[in-house]
Amino acid sequence: MVTLIKFEDAPPTVCTEGAYSGNLLDEPITVRRVPADYDLLRAAALSPEASLSTAAAAQRSSTTSRRRPRP
Incomplete structure (x- = not known):
């Protein structure tokens, strides 16, 4: 997750958060680039439906490949 934090009496800061860590930038x-970089990521992202379809296909592929004996 990325959050742009704006203050009345201080320069803006970006907070990035992962599953186990976070950073203040x-x-x-860097702070000026974050909105444009985020927009690029959103533009390249799949729709929620396409994401589910891709994840389901990957799961099926993984399950199928585990059942096949190795040569």
Whole structure:
């Protein structure tokens, strides 16, 4: 997750969060780039339906490949 935090009396900061960690980024150039970078990621992302379909296909493939004996 990425959050842009704006303050009345201080420069903006970006907070990035993962499953087990988080970071605060306050470098001005980094903070300025985050909205555009996020927009690029959103543009490249699959729709929720396509994501589910892709995940289901990967699961089927994984299950099928485990059943086949190795040569």
